[in-house]
Amino acid sequence: MDPSLLRREAEAIGGRLTAWRRDLHQHPEIGFQERRTASIVAGELRALGLDVQTGIAETGVVAVLQGERPGCTLMLRWDMDALPIQEAAGAPYASVHPGLMHACGHDGHVAIGLGVAQVLSSHRSEVRGCVKLLFQPGEEGLGGAERMIAAGVLENPVPDAALGVHLWNVRPVGWFGIADGPVMAGAELLEIEILGQGGHGAAPQQATDPVVAAAQVVSALQTIVSRNLDPRATAVVSVTQIHAGETFNVIPDRAVLRGTIRTFEPEIRQMVMRRVTEVTAGIAAALGCTARVRLTPLTPPVVNDPAVSAKVRAAARGLFPDAVVDESERSMVSEDMAFFLQAVPGCFSLVGSADRERGQGPAHHNSQFDFDEAVLPRAVALLAAATIDLLSEA
Ligand SMILES: [Zn+2]
Ligand SMILES: [Zn+2]
Known part of the structure; x- marks a missing residue:
């Protein structure tokens, strides 16, 4: 032709x-x-x-x-x-x-x-x-x-x-x-729920603050790509939504984060998902909260x-x-x-x-x-x- x-x-x-x-x-x-x-x-x-x-x-x-x-x-x-x-x-x-x-x-x-x-x-x-x-x-x-x-x-x-x-x-x-x-890239939906104990915004010592834990989780998740991934390899971990609290003077009971993970290779995908779960659980525990991580595969x-x-x-x-x-x-x-x-x-x-x-x-x-x-x-x-x-x- x-x-x-x-x-x-x-x-x-x-x-x-x-x-x-x-x-x-x-x-x-x-x-x-x-x-x-x-x-x-x-x-x-x-x-x-x-x-x-x-x-x-x-x-x-x-x-x-x-x-x-x-x-x-x-x-x-x-x-x-x-x-x-x-x-x-x-x-x-x-x-x-x-x-x-x-x-x-x-x-x-x-x-x-x-x-x-x-x-x-x-x-x-x-x-x-x-x-x-x-x-x-x-x-x-x-x-x-x-x-x-x-x-x-x-x-x-x-x-x-x-x-x-x-x-x-x-x-x-x-x-x-x-x-x-x-x-x-393949994409996963990332959903994290951090559970603490709410209370008065002026009495943090009586509460376990999921907002502070959520903030640290967002930062710590960035270390997966920068510290766990081979620098020659590629992945994305993006937290794109943070929801917690209804008003300014109440520490809420829970914070919800959502985002996405993008990877090309199955081994990297597994590593990133494992580290997301470990890092989230570790940070939450260190701050007295508990965390639930849900990863939903969207597209390979x-x-x-x-x-x-x-x-x-x-x-x-x-x-x-x-x-x-x-x-x-x-x-x-x-x-x-x-x-x-x-x-x-x-x-x-x-x-x-x-x-x-x-x-x-x-x-x-x-x-x-x-x-x-x-x-x-x-x-x-x-x-x-x-x-x-x-x-x-x-
Ligand atoms: Zn298109
Ligand atoms: Zn499109």
């Missing part, structure tokens, strides 16, 4: 990609309510003659594109949900729904997915096997991937490999992050298969000889593509989407978020080329 042909075809539908993206951006829908989005997706895929199923895990859409020659099955996954953020960017295509915004770029992902479906449809004679297109609801911490898997999307046909992308606004258009191994790390990633990198270099293909970019953010890649070998690529002149765009999940739409045809070309190559070499 000639890469320059695919690149030209993707560029030729650039206007449609932008139109889809802007329409979706104007009409953001929160996880599991992506009804309008899903009906646009299903309509476009049916118009291409694909076999389309809707209503999977509420609003998910799955379509199968059958190539003209027998072969393996490759899965492409896109997420569709927006965030509960009031948009402040002021673009002509800004959200018309107050308090809802596509601030992560999933509007772009859906447009890219439709573009890939269109390009691959016109190359069925070159597609070996089949391409399973998955449009997933509820990626933003809502469990969309797990619900899609529970609904059976990894069966009938079973994918042999899986690909996905995320627009990446910390890098400019023309940059691709395609690494081997863990590329996005996104782990790329080296063989699949190598093929995606080759596709990127073949299409864009001037591109920067970064093999080392990793992020502490988590992504539920992880659940698909636990089951199927694959590659999740980051695609630079910031303005080429400025090199840096507004942050994901920020009310000013927007990306350079020049990324859309590039991402379409990358996924279409990688899909054809992976299926033909399988």
Whole structure:
């Protein structure tokens, strides 16, 4: 398959990609309510003659594109949900729904997915096997991937490999992050309850103060990354919420802390979780309190298969000889593509989407978020080329 042909075809539908993206951006829908989005997706895929199923895990859409020659099955996954953020960017295509915004770029992902479906449809004679297109609801911490898997999307046909992308606004258009191994961190929810004995704010000697214990726990937890972790390794321990007390002159009975742990490797994850529990219990005991620590796994790390990633990198270099293909970019953010890649070998690529002149765009999940739409045809070309190559070499 000639890469320059695919690149030209993707560029030729650039206007449609932008139109889809802007329409979706104007009409953001929160996880599991992506009804309008899903009906646009299903309509476009049916118009291409694909076999389309809707209503999977509420609003998910799955379509199968059958190539003209027998072969393996490759899965492409896109997420569709927006965030509960009031948009402040002021673009002509800004959200018309107050308090809802596509601030992560999933509007772009859906447009890219439709573009890939269109390009691959016109190359069925070159597609070996089949391409399973998955449009997933509820990626933003809502469990969309797990619900899609529970609904059976990894069966009938079973994918042999899986690909996905995320627009990446910390890098400019023309940059691709395609690494081997863990590329996005696993996340746990951390909840700590510190129990003391309340009393008068003016008589601390009669109380056991959980607020003072909570303050010391927050500080001591920072020593896990700075003192227990190998300095060459990576982890995050963030306490993001502290709740205690109702008024100024009463020492409360309890303090509640919440936060998150991010790690890439299972051994580091185990060590950090063990130390969080030990440090919290030790500090609380030293100050006469008791502590309960609860750690809830949210998302495993996104782990790329080296063989699949190598093929995606080759596709990127073949299409864009001037591109920067970064093999080392990793992020502490988590992504539920992880659940698909636990089951199927694959590659999740980051695609630079910031303005080429400025090199840096507004942050994901920020009310000013927007990306350079020049990324859309590039991402379409990358996924279409990688899909054809992976299926033909399988
Ligand atoms: Zn997000
Ligand atoms: Zn996202």
